[in-house]
Amino acid sequence: MTFPDIISDLRVRTPALRGRLVPNQPLAELTWFRVGGPAQLLFMPEDEQDLSYFLAHLPPEIPVTVIGLGSNLIVRDGGVPGVVIRLGRGFSNVVAEPGQRIRAGAAVPDVKVARAAQDAGIAGLAFFRGIPGAIGGALRMNGGAYGGETKDVLVAARGVDRTGRTRVFSNAEMQYSYRNCGVPDDVIFTEALFQGSAGDPAIITAEMDKITESRETTQPIKSRTGGSTFKNPPGHKAWQLIDAAGCRGLTIRAAQVSELHCNFLINRGGANAADIETLGETVRSRVREISGVELEWEIKRIGAERG
Ligand SMILES: Cc1cc2nc3c(=O)[nH]c(=O)nc-3n(C[C@H](O)[C@H](O)[C@H](O)COP(=O)(O)OP(=O)(O)OC[C@H]3O[C@@H](n4cnc5c(N)ncnc54)[C@H](O)[C@@H]3O)c2cc1C
Numbered sequence: 001m002t003f004p005d006i007i008s009d010l011r012v013r014t015p016a017l018r019g020r021l022v023p024n025q026p027l028a029e030l031t032w033f034r035v036g037g038p039a040q041l042l043f044m045p046e047d048e049q050d051l052s053y054f055l056a057h058l059p060p061e062i063p064v065t066v067i068g069l070g071s072n073l074i075v076r077d078g079g080v081p082g083v084v085i086r087l088g089r090g091f092s093n094v095v096a097e098p099g100q101r102i103r104a105g106a107a108v109p110d111v112k113v114a115r116a117a118q119d120a121g122i123a124g125l126a127f128f129r130g131i132p133g134a135i136g137g138a139l140r141m142n143g144g145a146y147g148g149e150t151k152d153v154l155v156a157a158r159g160v161d162r163t164g165r166t167r168v169f170s171n172a173e174m175q176y177s178y179r180n181c182g183v184p185d186d187v188i189f190t191e192a193l194f195q196g197s198a199g200d201p202a203i204i205t206a207e208m209d210k211i212t213e214s215r216e217t218t219q220p221i222k223s224r225t226g227g228s229t230f231k232n233p234p235g236h237k238a239w240q241l242i243d244a245a246g247c248r249g250l251t252i253r254a255a256q257v258s259e260l261h262c263n264f265l266i267n268r269g270g271a272n273a274a275d276i277e278t279l280g281e282t283v284r285s286r287v288r289e290i291s292g293v294e295l296e297w298e299i300k301r302i303g304a305e306r307g
Helices: 007-013 048-057 110-119 126-130 135-141 201-218 238-244 273-291
Strands: 020-026 038-044 064-067 073-075 080-086 094-097 101-105 154-160 166-170 188-195 224-228 255-257 264-267 300-302
Touching (some): 048 188, 094 110, 110 135, 126 201, 135 188
Parallel strands (some): 064 080
């Protein structure tokens, strides 16, 4: 499928744009599940100023969606209308600052933040080793693993809103809860400042090695997956409810509930987004029938179903 052209008009409106515009960019290759249709237009800004300029000149009726490393995403088969924004090189700096702080661009993979902290002898950020996304996704999802969460270490985040205005949010203004951020959805995060504490590099290294090992044995990290599919409902573990409902290994065409970790869905090769989403909804309804608990999607689903 292909979307109608919007690039010509946008080029006229944004003569000073420096970033790349790509019409009908397939998104499957930019996500872990490897499914879904194209973006009507993909925009990769050069830097924060370029992003602001673009958004300020983009007609308000054109929808904007931001993606990171696509590790928590199902892109639907009909693709994503409007503009999809993906941050790249201009947002990939990570530096240690005085006072056990790390400043990281939103395109920096979480694991690099963990490593930068390790190199600088900063404790408290090792949990980022366990999350395969980039910092923008961690800020939006309040990503967390192995007892740590983004909200525990964030000082402030910068972002740009749909009108192109640059904004700064303190930790409290992020209004964090479990895998959720209260900042309006139109805000695209560009940078984060994290606070750790003085740590012993050998202990931090041991902690990171433990996380690496544990992930490899408990999660299907080499599969096409989106990580935990559903949030843990209060007082429950999603995987236990899914297991109790008999869904471990459940398959719809090439989409399967992981045998290893049954809150993970897997594309075994050749599944489309509809297969994966239908499998997720089947799991939700079986869990509802068996335990009466309503599972809430943690994975974000974007775009349109195939018409
Ligand atoms: C094998 C595996 C294991 C995982 N384990 C964990 C885990 O232990 N803990 C955990 O928390 N998560 C885990 N996840 C899920 C995922 O890695 C996290 O949610 C991660 O934070 C998503 O980052 P991303 O860059 O991939 O974002 P994407 O998946 O691309 O996007 C996720 C959401 O973030 C938004 N977003 C992305 N970038 C920005 C930005 N710059 N500004 C504003 N919004 C943005 C998107 O619009 C979307 O709503 C796992 C996933 C996989 C595949």
